[in-house]
Amino acid sequence: MTVAALRAKDYKSDIKPVWCPGCGDFAVLSALTKALAHLGLPKERAALISGIGCSSRLPAYINAYGFHGVHGRALAAASGLKAARPDLAVLAVGGDGDGFSIGGNHFLHACRRNMDMTYIVMDNEVYGMTKGQASPTTGPDWMDSKMTPHGPGVRRFQPAAIALAAGAGFIARGFSGDPSGLTRILAAAIEYPGFAFVQVLSPCPTFRPDHRDWKEQVHGLEAEPTGNAVEAARILQADDGMTTGILYAEELPVWQPRNQASASIAEIEEEFRL
Amino acid sequence: MNSDSSSARALSVAITGSGGSGAVTAGLILLEAAARAGCYGLLTRSSGPQIRGGESAAMVRFGGQPLGCMGDRFDLLVGLDWLNVNRFADEIPLDGEGVILFDPGVGAVPPALAGSGARQVPLPLKEQAAAIDGGRLNMVALGAVGAICGLPREALAAGVERVLADKGGSVLEASLACVAAGYALAPEPFVALPAPGGGTEGRWNIGGNEACGVGALRGGVRFVAAYPITPASEMLEWLAPRLEQVGGSLLQAEDELASVNMIIGASFGGVPSLTATSGPGLSLMLEGLGLAVASEIPAVVVNVMRGGPSTGIPTKSEQSDLNIALHGMHGDAPHLVLAPLSIRDCVFTTQWAVELAEHLQTVALVLSDQSLGQSRVITEAPVRTPAPLARRVEEEPEEDYRRYALTADGVSPMTLPGVPGGIYTADGLEHNERGTPSSQAADHQAQLDKRLRKLEGFDYGPAWAELHGAGPLAIVTWGSTAGAVLEAAGRLEAGGTPVRIIALRLLAPLRRAALAEALAGAERVWVVEQNHGAQLFRYLHAEQALPAGARSLARPGPLPLRPGEIVAAVTATA
Numbered sequence: 145m146t147v148a149a150l151r152a153k154d155y156k157s158d159i160k161p162v163w164c165p166g167c168g169d170f171a172v173l174s175a176l177t178k179a180l181a182h183l184g185l186p187k188e189r190a191a192l193i194s195g196i197g198c199s200s201r202l203p204a205y206i207n208a209y210g211f212h213g214v215h216g217r218a219l220a221a222a223s224g225l226k227a228a229r230p231d232l233a234v235l236a237v238g239g240d241g242d243g244f245s246i247g248g249n250h251f252l253h254a255c256r257r258n259m260d261m262t263y264i265v266m267d268n269e270v271y272g273m274t275k276g277q278a279s280p281t282t283g284p285d286w287m288d289s290k291m292t293p294h295g296p297g298v299r300r301f302q303p304a305a306i307a308l309a310a311g312a313g314f315i316a317r318g319f320s321g322d323p324s325g326l327t328r329i330l331a332a333a334i335e336y337p338g339f340a341f342v343q344v345l346s347p348c349p350t351f352r353p354d355h356r357d358w359k360e361q362v363h364g365l366e367a368e369p370t371g372n373a374v375e376a377a378r379i380l381q382a383d384d385g386m387t388t389g390i391l392y393a394e395e396l397p398v399w400q401p402r403n404q405a406s407a408s409i410a411e412i413e414e415e416f417r418l
Numbered sequence: 419m420n421s422d423s424s425s426a427r428a429l430s431v432a433i434t435g436s437g438g439s440g441a442v443t444a445g446l447i448l449l450e451a452a453a454r455a456g457c458y459g460l461l462t463r464s465s466g467p468q469i470r471g472g473e474s475a476a477m478v479r480f481g482g483q484p485l486g487c488m489g490d491r492f493d494l495l496v497g498l499d500w501l502n503v504n505r506f507a508d509e510i511p512l513d514g515e516g517v518i519l520f521d522p523g524v525g526a527v528p529p530a531l532a533g534s535g536a537r538q539v540p541l542p543l544k545e546q547a548a549a550i551d552g553g554r555l556n557m558v559a560l561g562a563v564g565a566i567c568g569l570p571r572e573a574l575a576a577g578v579e580r581v582l583a584d585k586g587g588s589v590l591e592a593s594l595a596c597v598a599a600g601y602a603l604a605p606e607p608f609v610a611l612p613a614p615g616g617g618t619e620g621r622w623n624i625g626g627n628e629a630c631g632v633g634a635l636r637g638g639v640r641f642v643a644a645y646p647i648t649p650a651s652e653m654l655e656w657l658a659p660r661l662e663q664v665g666g667s668l669l670q671a672e673d674e675l676a677s678v679n680m681i682i683g684a685s686f687g688g689v690p691s692l693t694a695t696s697g698p699g700l701s702l703m704l705e706g707l708g709l710a711v712a713s714e715i716p717a718v719v720v721n722v723m724r725g726g727p728s729t730g731i732p733t734k735s736e737q738s739d740l741n742i743a744l745h746g747m748h749g750d751a752p753h754l755v756l757a758p759l760s761i762r763d764c765v766f767t768t769q770w771a772v773e774l775a776e777h778l779q780t781v782a783l784v785l786s787d788q789s790l791g792q793s794r795v796i797t798e799a800p801v802r803t804p805a806p807l808a809r810r811v812e813e814e815p816e817e818d819y820r821r822y823a824l825t826a827d828g829v830s831p832m833t834l835p836g837v838p839g840g841i842y843t844a845d846g847l848e849h850n851e852r853g854t855p856s857s858q859a860a861d862h863q864a865q866l867d868k869r870l871r872k873l874e875g876f877d878y879g880p881a882w883a884e885l886h887g888a889g890p891l892a893i894v895t896w897g898s899t900a901g902a903v904l905e906a907a908g909r910l911e912a913g914g915t916p917v918r919i920i921a922l923r924l925l926a927p928l929r930r931a932a933l934a935e936a937l938a939g940a941e942r943v944w945v946v947e948q949n950h951g952a953q954l955f956r957y958l959h960a961e962q963a964l965p966a967g968a969r970s971l972a973r974p975g976p977l978p979l980r981p982g983e984i985v986a987a988v989t990a991t992a
Contacts, residue, residue: 159854188838193683203843204854209835210843211686212855214709217679220671224683224691225835227669228641232687232835253672401667409635410802412660416622416632417799418453 152177155187157207162198168320168346169199169266175323176206176235176264179330190233193222195247197239198273199266199346216246219254219263226259227401233334234261241271244280244301254339255310257399262333262340265303266320268348268355276351288351304391305380307341308373313396314340315376317388319362320347325388332390338398345386358386365389428481429611430489431563432510433556435498437471440556443581444498445476446794447560448569451577452480453623453796455569457611460485460761462793462978464509465733466502473502477510480567481611484797486760486901490982492516493608494566495531496559499524503531509977512536519562521545521555539605546599552592553599561600568607571598622799626761626790627653627694629800630720631660633768634692636802638776639718640666641691643680645673648732649788650694650722674699678706678717685715686844688811688834690776692718697726697739700783701746707781708747709846711869714822714830716775716782716809720768723787725975734976735788737897738949743783744926744957752870753781755926757897759884761790765800767923770881773807778872779829785925787948789978790898815840820851824864828872873927882924885936889916891988892940894933894958896922899948899979906984915989922954928961943968944988950974 155177163169180190190208194200196215203210209232213221222236236254243251243265254263269286271277277291280301287295307315314336318326326344333340345362347355361384369390370376376392383391431448435441442463449461459480466472477492479485491511497503497520512518512534518527521543532538541562547553557578564574578593585593624632631653634642642661644654658668666689671677674695681691695703700721710717723739725731743755754774758767768784775782812819812831821842823830830851833840847855848862856862884900887907895903900921907917920936937943943965945955952972958964971987973979 186838188841189836191687191835201855204845207841209841211683211713212843212845212847213679213682213713214705214846217675217706220676220679221683221686223669223676224641224643224680224685225687226683227643227667227680228684228689228691229687229835249672250676253676401662401669403640403662403665403667405663405665407660407663409632409664412635412663413632413799416624416628418450418618418621418623418796 150181150184150187152181155180155207157205159204161205162201164350166349167198168268168348169202171320171323171326172264172266172344172346173202173205175326175330178327179334182327182331183334185233189231190235191225193225193234193236194218195238195242196273197242197271199237199239200242202237216242217250218242219247219250222261223254223257223259226261230400235264235334236261237264238266240265240267240269240281241279244303252306252310255307255312255341258311258313258339258396259399260337260339262342264330264342264344266344266346267303268346268352270348270351272348272351302380303343304383305377308376308380308392311396312341313338313394314390315392316340316342316390318342318344319358319388320344321359322362322388329390336393338396361386362388365391369393427483427611428479428485428489429567429608430477430479430492431494431496431567432475432477432492433496433498433559434473434475434503434506434510435556436501437465437468437474439474439498440554441474441498442476444556444560445478447574447577447581448478448563449480449794449796450580450623451564451569451573452478453618453621454573454576456618457481457796458484459796460488460793462488462789464506466505467733473505475506475510485795486904487981488978490980494519494563495536496520496563497524497527498556498559500528503528507531519559541603543600546603547596550592550595550599552588553596554593557593557596558600558603561597562603564597565601565604566606566608568611571601574601620799621796623794623796624761625652625792625794626764626786627722627792628656629761629764630694630768630784630786631656632800633765634772635660635664636765637769637772638690639692639772640664641681641684641689642668642693643671643677643684644668644693644695645671645677645699647696647699649724649791650696650720652791653694653720653722674702675706678703678719681717682706682710682715685717690716690772692720692772694720694722696722696724696732698729700739700742704746707753708749708751710781711747711751711753712846712848713844714779714832714869715844716779718772718775718782718784720784720786722791723785731976733788735898735978736949736975737785737787737899737947738951738953738974739785740925740949740953740957741951743785750866752873752927753783754778754873754924755783755785756924757785757922758790759897759900759921759923761793761795762797762800764790766803769803776809777807777829778876779809779832780873785897787898812840813837821853822849822851822865824851824868827875828868878924878929882922882929882932883936884921884923886919887911887916888918890939890941891915892918892920892937892943893946893988894920894922894943894954895946896925896954899946902979902981902984903946905981909981909985910988928963930961930963933963937965940965944971945969946971946979946984948973948975948979
């Protein structure tokens with residue numbers, strides 16, 4: 145019996161997203177299902193882990209095992225799952241607040257730990273679920289939040305540059321307005337043997353209507369993806385944050401458990417015997 | 419010279435010095451040597467918060483029966499030096515019956531100790547050590563202590579070889595020579611300790627942190643994520659290589675928030691998982707533990723309590739995390755709280771906690787403490803119990819699979835990633851039976867009921883507490899304090915006052931009916947614990963589980979509760 149090839153719709157669950165009309169995350173959901181279908185990954189062998197926020201609702205909308213946890217800790221839960229179950233394709237997903245603010249420490253250490261997983265951050269430069277506060281990637285002059293009436297006044301968090309500095313081996317940026325480009329990036333990220341970080345520019349039409357401009361601002365990387373970290377650092381430092389594509393890809397040592405059973409518990413307990 | 423007044427057959431020795439003086443090494447050897455001579459024993463260590471230097475002491479108590487606590491007084495204090503000994507003065511009660519062994523070359527006995535009236539026995543320890551190539555004063559002192567206590571030379575030599583096995587031949591040789599020289603210096607023997615019949619076959623020399631590690635392995639734990647913290651770290655250091663040997667792994671996390679979420683992730687994947695921490699770390703983990711309760715993912719935390727609040731007293735013991743363990747999570751989050759009653763019991767209680775967490779798909783908090791974790795005991799080998807409680811895993815889910823199905827016993831079969839047809843999203847958001855987020859009152863009520871039902875309705879059997887004795891005087895206690903209470907009860911009974919002891923191992927969910935039965939007919943009830951706020955006493959009151967007139971003996975750490983003060987407290991009101 146031949147198994148029918150999986151199609152993108154096979155990865156869609158029957159739960160209706162809570163997202164606002166026009167949310168960029170719809171395109172990420174769609175691109176992700178296409179990437180999974182393209183890779184032919186059996187849906188029960190994939191696990192999507194998330195924290196809290198609009199985009200963190202995504203696992204429920206994918207027909208795969210899912211885990212919707214607490215704010216900021218998606219990468220920690222994903223790391224535990226991958227360490228315990230190396231046979232699974234593990235994807236962590238979430239937003240810019242979840243990943244870079246409350247989860248910032250885990251982001252740094254997931255980059256340098258380099259476990260074989262994919263981390264997709266849907267970056268809309270705003271806290272949508274709590275109704276419009278500044279996030280780490282919000283510009284310093286954004287005046288529309290009641291909580292920061294003078295604007296955040298803080299330099300932006302630079303996800304790609306920070307990921308590089310923290311030791312990530314695969315760094316890419318996609319745009320939800322470019323679904324086919326995003327699908328290619330996501331497929332490459334899932335295939336990458338190590339920690340693959342994908343920042344997706346995913347506009348929030350409700351709280352950041354100004355992001356309609358993103359369609360005009362994004363542009364592809366002019367060069368081939370580099371595997372040279374120094375060159376990547378130069379590109380990312382000069383970057384305007386709107387460059388899409390695979391910005392850096394280099395194979396690095398991957399953390400994995402060295403569990404090789406060699407003794408019984410009774411043998412281990414011998415050390416206590418008088 | 420009298421032996422420990424608390425028990426005619428126990429002897430207490432303290433070896434004190436500054437960090438690096440070898441006090442703890444000498445104590446570890448003494449414990450092993452006494453064990454080989456047929457004694458039971460207990461070693462506790464005391465140190466300050468410094469990393470190198472500062473003060474250090476090993477306190478060894480040995481005797482003819484298992485020991486669960488330190489005594490009220492010390493028979494012998496060995497001063498390797500006097501640099502920081504004042505910090506120990508109140509931890510090592512001495513009296514006129516005691517002996518202080520020291521080398522006059524390290525200075526006169528400081529007033530804090532000399533004032534006890536203990537007999538001073540100066541010995542040329544330094545000189546003997548200097549005469550041996552690579553010789554050390556602590557080993558000479560150890561030899562003298564061995565002779566004074568009537569330990570056979572062969573037992574001491576075997577102890578040296580066991581404890582210093584990885585130090586290399588020359589160290590071993592010099593140490594054995596020093597011990598022999600010290601042995602020859604002994605002025606007079608102490609009362610020799612009677613060895614109990616039956617020999618040493620089947621006995622273990624094990625520390626409490628290691629014992630929790632053994633319990634974790636026996637319970638099936640194969641993944642640990644943790645962040646180092648005193649006094650829990652030894653458990654993690656012991657587990658790291660041994661988990662690999664049984665096919666598991668340990669991951670050092672970036673912080674406690676990561677640790678707890680890592681074990682939840684691993685457990686979601688089907689691998690029984692555990693983390694170990696101490697008070698401040700537990701505070702950081704509470705949000706994650708609430709997630710495990712809500713998403714019904716088994717998770718076990720061994721919290722090795724230390725003095726609190728905040729950073730508190732990291733190197734010394736207290737039982738003051740009961741409140742946070744019971745009530746720290748937000749929302750209505752029923753879960754298990756257990757506490758081992760001795761070092762040996764750390765094995766059983768940790769294993770049971772893992773099994774219960776797995777079987778009931780919930781959180782189990784194990785409240786060990788520094789006095790258990792960083793002490794060693796000579797004990798009968800913990801019995802290997804079969805593991806009848808495993809996770810209820812659904813391997814062939816039906817078409818209408820519901821992860822959070824409302825079953826009669828509240829436990830819903832769980833599918834694991836990789837199983838076709840069992841796909842679901844685990845969720846900390848309130849959800850319906852399928853796991854779909856829901857803010858509807860009916861779903862919330864049903865899931866809350868189910869999560870409580872599975873804990874309240876489960877038959878925990880007799881292990882919820884250790885019960886001893888009978889009589890109108892009842893002492894309720896928990897965790898490590900049980901050791902001191904047991905010894906206090908022995909003395910009370912010897913004095914003609916029968917005592918019944920209820921040492922709680924399962925603190926939540928409280929077995930109200932079983933406790934009521936155990937307390938039936940008691941005329942005087944005491945609740946004994948080591949914290950400032952009478953946390954168990956208040957909890958039992960809130961649960962209406964204590965008769966009117968019940969009294970509290972609650973004293974904070976870091977000094978251990980001693981049997982004598984328990985006897986004094988409960989007899990003062992007789």
